Amino acid sequence: MRETSARLLRLLSLLQARRDWSGADLADRLGVTDRTVRRDVEKLRSLGYPVNAVTGTAGGYRLGAGAALPPLLLDDDEAVAVAIGLGSASVGSVAGLAETSVRALAKLEQVLPSRLRGRVRSLRSVTTPLVFAGPVVDPGVLTAIAGAVRDQERLRFDYRDHAGGSSVRDVEPLRLVHTGRRWYLIAFDVGREDWRTFRVDRLEPRVPTGPRFVPREPPAADLAAYAAEGLTVRAYPMRAVVRLWLPAERARELVSVTAGRIEEVDAESCRLVAGASSWEGFAGWMVWLGCEFEVEEPVELREAVAAVAGRLGRAARSGDMG
Numbered sequence: 001m002r003e004t005s006a007r008l009l010r011l012l013s014l015l016q017a018r019r020d021w022s023g024a025d026l027a028d029r030l031g032v033t034d035r036t037v038r039r040d041v042e043k044l045r046s047l048g049y050p051v052n053a054v055t056g057t058a059g060g061y062r063l064g065a066g067a068a069l070p071p072l073l074l075d076d077d078e079a080v081a082v083a084i085g086l087g088s089a090s091v092g093s094v095a096g097l098a099e100t101s102v103r104a105l106a107k108l109e110q111v112l113p114s115r116l117r118g119r120v121r122s123l124r125s126v127t128t129p130l131v132f133a134g135p136v137v138d139p140g141v142l143t144a145i146a147g148a149v150r151d152q153e154r155l156r157f158d159y160r161d162h163a164g165g166s167s168v169r170d171v172e173p174l175r176l177v178h179t180g181r182r183w184y185l186i187a188f189d190v191g192r193e194d195w196r197t198f199r200v201d202r203l204e205p206r207v208p209t210g211p212r213f214v215p216r217e218p219p220a221a222d223l224a225a226y227a228a229e230g231l232t233v234r235a236y237p238m239r240a241v242v243r244l245w246l247p248a249e250r251a252r253e254l255v256s257v258t259a260g261r262i263e264e265v266d267a268e269s270c271r272l273v274a275g276a277s278s279w280e281g282f283a284g285w286m287v288w289l290g291c292e293f294e295v296e297e298p299v300e301l302r303e304a305v306a307a308v309a310g311r312l313g314r315a316a317r318s319g320d321m322g
Contacts, residue, residue: 007032011040015051015063022060076116083108083120087127093181094139135201137183142176144205145185149173154210155187157203169203171196172213177227179258184227188216195219197230228257236275240282240301245269245292254289271296279304287312 007030014021014029026037041051041061050064074082086105109117148155155173160166171187174195178184183200220226233239244251244262248270251262260274272293276282283304286293295302 008040008043011037012044012049012063015061020054020060020062026061079108079112079116080119083112083116084123087124093135093178093183094137094142097139135182137201141200141203141205142183144207144209145173145176145200148205148209149175151209152212152215154190154213156206156210158206159198159204160202168206169196169198170210171198172216174215174218175223176200177224179231181258184231186219186223186227197227197234225261229261231258232260233273233275236277238276238279238282238298238300240272240274240276240279240298241296242272242274242286242301243269243294243296244272244289245294251291254291276301280308283308 010030011026014026023034023037027034030037030040032040044051052062052064054060054062083105086101086108109120112120145155147153152172154170156168156170158166159169170190171185172190173185173187175186176183177186177197185198185200185203187196187198188194189196218226243265245268247267248262248264251270251272255262255272255274260272263271263273265271274282279300282301286305287308295305
């Protein structure tokens with residue numbers, strides 16, 4: 001009886017790990033016959049788990065959605081990863097998620113084996129979170145957007161731009177992007193007939209959603225890179241290209257994905273492409289990076305660097321004159 005129960009748990013774990021399984025694959029994994037697999041599947045069904053038969057050449061099984069949440073069977077590393085993820089979510093950028101995450105983490109810790117509970121608590125005891133103080137997103141807004149993306153339905157929403165202006169947008173949503181601090185929506189703006197990137201904390205969806213649409217060709221193969229380009233270059237009135245004399249890997253430690261795009265040139269240097277709202281402000285930021293650099297374009301940035309260098313030189317000499 002104990003062996004049968006253990007096998008049922010193993011079967012349930014396998015069904016959760018992959019969408020579709022053939023009977024032969026399950027039998028091979030469990031080390032039993034196809035007939036035993038069929039019998040075990042019937043036992044899971046009798047316990048209330050919706051194991052559906054999959055039609056096709058080979059046939060097979062799929063764990064469907066049921067009225068009750070089946071137990072999540074996690075190995076040690078998976079359980080620790082979930083616990084860490086819940087702890088991180090408690091200081092995230094989604095409104096109301098902190099309390100929910102803490103409750104879920106408390107429930108998880110209650111059922112963790114003592115050896116894993118100790119690992120999770122040790123990590124928590126030596127970790128001090130840097131609490132995010134920026135704008136937060138309503139989880140209902142995220143789920144509304146996700147549903148529109150999934151169902152390929154137009155989304156209308158009220159939007160506030162960075163200057164505080166308001167507008168109503170009608171878009172075909174494509175993908176949500178999370179930078180770790182903020183959420184963004186990549187969508188085709190029907191009114192402006194172009195792709196746009198919207199900050200989710202600045203939009204308020206209107207319900208119900210609009211009609212279905214036929215998906216367009218995405219604006220880029222790498223949507224994360226496209227979103228980063230929008231945040232670092234397209235969102236600004238000016239564009240700078242600078243050669244940094246340090247390896248690209250080191251540059252990416254200094255320049256976040258929301259500040260600029262790093263392109264590898266060779267082992268000793270890389271190229272920074274970024275937007276700017278002020279050439280002298282951008283020049284000051286380049287000085288702050290603390291590395292040798294060369295302005296490739298535009299000439300206005302070279303002039304701004306010279307002006308900033310002159311002020312810094314005069315400031316350094318003024319101390320000697322005193």
